[in-house]
Amino acid sequence: MDSQQTEQQRRRIRRTTIVLALVALGIYVAFIASGMMKAMP
């Protein structure tokens, strides 16, 4: 594997990691927000 491929692979790994972390964070926030909507008088 040459250095360009390695760099591409690193970028792909970084991108997937960030997307998955954001999905997890989004779900956390969304569920708390839905709880707030439900608990509003």
Added chain:
Amino acid sequence: MNAQHSHANAGHEHHDDHGPAKGIGRWLFTTNHKDIGTMYLVFSLIMFLVGGSMALVVRAELFMPGLQLVDPGFFNTMTTVHALIMVFGAVMPATVGLANWMIPMQIGAPDMALPRMNNFSFWLLVAAFTLLILSLFMPGGGPAAGWTLYPPLVLQTGDALPLAIFAIHLAGASSIMGSINIIVTIMNLRAPGMTLLKMPLFVWTWLITAYLLILVMPVFAGAVTMLLTDHFFGTTFFAAAGGGDPVLYQHVFWFFGHPEVYIMILPAFGIVSEIIPTFSRKKLFGYDAMVYATASIAFLSFIVWAHHMFTVGMPLAGEMFFMLSTMLIAVPTGVKVFNWTATMWRGSLSFEPPMLFALAFLFLFTIGGFSGLMMAIAPVDFQYHDTYFIVAHFHYVLVPGAVFAIMAGVYYWLPKWTGHMYDMKLAKAHFWLSTIFVNVLFFPQHFLGLAGMPRRIPDYSTQFADWNMVSSIGGFGFGLSQLLFVYLIVKCARGGAKATAEVWDGALNHGLEWTVPSPAPYHTFEEAPVVK
């Protein structure tokens, strides 16, 4: 699967000059997937013994009617912390440990894609369970409202509540990081030629499990965060008096909780799908169907949560939906059981310890599956709800199900990890003792539940005395049998007959891990093998 694997050995020789670091630093700072896998497995074994000891306190108290050994509050703490430790500290880390060890080797990768995060997620888990265990010593005692932490009861917990919730957040963060690592590794570091539909089933089941974890762990974190703000910051998410709804917590919890069951069992399916073909000397029957069945089970796990709460009162249409969607899970699960059985059909079977545990899994997990089907029927569930029948059901799924599969996996891959064969006679003794006692322990609980004995009580009516006594004897028998497992692993790690690279007769056809020497070199697949 054919692979050009000379690279693996060549890689080993090349790396002899920089093996593992020496001393405690190796374990604290390691980024090697094998070291981290070992640490996860050792940690889960310790938690298995700690959580198991708590179960023995419960069974000792229930040996006879009346209050004899512990006060009822402590009894409730034991049932609660036993469950939290077994679910998040024993079963899940054990499968993560197996994933760490095996996934890179099975896909021909040199390591996990994010090795530093791998180290961090392990040590975060240790911190989480240290906090959880320390919460037992807080004023007011440990958490005692059951592992589901239902409000309003859980809000009566003393100073242990914030500690337990913080521990759950840490364990959740650790799981999410571990899952991201697994997904990124599988999607990016597969060897050339290792297409998705050539991956071993263990890798497939873990890929799907990792997605499940990322989707549901934040839901649980959200639920316990709301508990925390209800307790300390005056919010009323789950307090009816302030416009909130305690049943909302149950919905949110089980939206996490049901997929959580599959998070524990899908990797177990993967392990069994590796072992049965090896000891049948055949290819896995219906590989594609197994992959699709796993994905179907994962999808269905998101639309069945309310079957845990039929008795809270919900519209008939809701009960019908959750009843039917739950029953639907039997279809992909049936596909799996059929395919495992068909794999053995006319195979050249042999019954080494991994295969024995896999076979016990097949029979006993199916018992747990059938009792699950019974409970899926809403009107019938009104009878079973919160009785020992439920306790019997989920313990059949999790102990001779998930735990037996993990033990099967350990017996299958231990020679590859240590380079030594273990004592077969002792392993078979461990198998038979475990299998007999696990049934003595949990089968009578079906009868107790059908007769109406409620769960989570330290005392009971005398009509339940006999089967409780039998169950407790089974509990102590099963617990003591596990000391054999610990002894056997330690003995194997310290020495024994040399294991070959293939370890099991014919294993070479069943995965890349068998192409590397035993013990597996510290660095494997520096140059990717080519899979044909």
